[in-house]
Amino acid sequence: MRTALLLATLLTACAAKTGASGDTIALLQRMFAEDPGSPAVLYTFARVREDVGDYPGALAWLAQLERSEFDDAIDPEDFRGSLRRPEVRAIAGRLAARARVRTASAVALTIDVPELMPEGHAYDPRRDRFLLSSGRQRKVVAVDRAGRAADLTRSGQDGLLAVLGMKVDVTRDWVWVASTHAPFMADPSPEARGHSTIHAFDLATGETRAAVPYARTPSLLNDLDLAADGTVYATDSHSGAVISVRDGELRDVLPPGSFEGPNGLALAPDGEQLYVADFRGLHRVALASGSISSLRPPTGARTLGGIDGLYFHDGALIGVQNILGRGRVWRLPLAADGTLAAAEILETGRADYRNPTTGTFADGDFYYLANPRSRSGEPLRLLRLPLSARARA
Template identity: 40%
Template sequence: MPTPLFRVALLLLLLTGCRAAPPIPQSPDLEVEKLLQRLRAAPDDGLATYELAARYAVLGEKEQALRWLERLESLRWSFALGDPHFGALAQTPEYRAVAARLAGLQPHVARSRPAFTLSEKALTPEGITYDAVTDTFFVSSIRKRKVVAMARNGQLRDFTASGQDGLLGVLGMKVDAARRHLWVASYASRGMENARPEERGHSGLFQYDLRSGVLLRKFPLGNQPRANLLNDIALSASGDVFVTNSERGTVSVLRTGTEALALLMPEGTLPYPNGIALSEDGARLYVAHAHGIASVDTSTGQHTPVQAPPGVLLAGLDGLSAYRGSLIGIQNGFGRGRIVRFHFGADPTRVERAEILESGNPLFDIPTTGTVVGNTFVYIANSQLRRRGPQGELLPPEQLDETVLLQVELGE
């Protein structure tokens, strides 16, 4: 089936003077073979090329990894490499040379300015949400297993204590301003303090009273028959709660008036769903996953892929926010991260153009999520998610940086 496409793509590469793709053999490694299949169908797939180079690096196949990184360069890939994806290879001079050339292709856009700095270094923050009623930001902590609240003047306090109510590592959150609730997604991360092996694969959805901080309801999920990872949250005007389950490849929903999470779509529908945003008319969910963005009917779970013009990559997104006929995403899945805005036209399932809001910022250390506040997007610039010791251990606070929140004006 892919042979005609491969021949056409190869001819185009030769005509445009690009370096031809390396031969695509079969591989005994299942992950490698899946990526090779994608490249047989679409030789110019930069994301698959990046992932393949990283996989070869993990397998210790240095020459193959470098070969596919050079292929990435010939495709004019505009995302600087994320060194942790390439393991020990990242320390070699050959890798450093190609990484420097690829970094030179990354656009540098500097539009952000400082918003807040969190003095507590060992948070490993992941999620952020905003309560317009009290002008308060809430930031989640994976490492400390808690939620902190921050006033506009930067004053910080614990909204929950570490591990309170059985909190695991805390990820996405959403404020229900009308009902005065805070919804929190939590999962058993090995990067959280006091992690126990028996907790692996456990997750939960927590509902708190915004005024008192008291737990109202808790929806725990175990690790049977499969692991769970509730990741990010969207809320409807009627109070329905939608949450991505990254490990199970689906979106779950807690309908108003019900007492149990239900699947909105079958398990395995999406590859690692992550960021989620509700369209402004409430008709569809936009769900970021490993390979792009899905538009999901909030009632039926039926979904279609969001389309984009050539050269606009919708993959690798973490946080996702809707704003005035556009989506703002933090693209951190395959490089050093950037903030991008996808503009829609009349068709809410087709991106017309992409606008880079921030790229190449030296503060970036895996930016994760953000929240829209008026006409401003406030986001976590340096989650430090991969700041670990050589054995995967948590680093002491003195080896971490203060968490920086940046803000970028969105305009019309």
């Protein structure tokens, strides 16, 4: 979830509407010095100024964004104050005019669950239902093919915090979830501030099967993936670490500082490579050695920073990018050496996008929510994105 989670990592004060810390500004300035034309950095700097009410400052950074190779429209929700200025509206109009538009998805379901604030998304094949995590209500909700929702877990069950990433363990018939303390969750307790947990719940009964606390604080366990041997991998978006859980033991796979705001991650089918998305872009990790290789964006992808959900599908990575602009879904085929061979935008420019985040696979296609950050009274819309070559053509 872009506003409250990824920016809470890199722009903690900004997300709290107070003012960016010196460390935050220093980080952005370093990134800007390394790549002055980075759309992710320019967009985020504009948001920093917007969130403290410095609208002339936001205008200046948006002007630089327009001069960069940014090819998406800005999200109006990100710049409500600045858009009252005619100069900003003019920039927004010009960006919208050159933005790419591709709307290949159809609405599969509408889901009416108020105040859910979903972030994680999974599919339960045994019962043919979708699972949504609730950041606000601290629970997991199951949704059938008719859009009917029912709680799988209780709110706050066995210490459950704001629920973020999730993954179905088909072998055990469990769902693994990452949860973290967040100011927007129901009943936030001062004692839990900065804490995160990894839970597993029985898909048949909703009972807790595992609850593994993360000793490092402050932390923000965010997204996760599952290996064939049952090992769970998760990103800590606060410290920059990647952790694993196996047989109830939690350990570092990569130490703090390895990444800057890591979010989505995807384990390669061979189980030997882990792909991690952070603020800067995509990285490949050789699990045997722990070595990290940053992947160069292919032609057609100026930046791959800020990808939230990240998945393997048919020799390619599928990524939902939402740190800048209105959001888009990428297909990134991999070369034989594990690098990125090409970049294809599957979906972008939808009028109903409200911070699309994570997704899941069912029926051979990709399902994800168009509007997790839905407006009051607006039902959630689950989109079905065809992934076959014929359907994409």
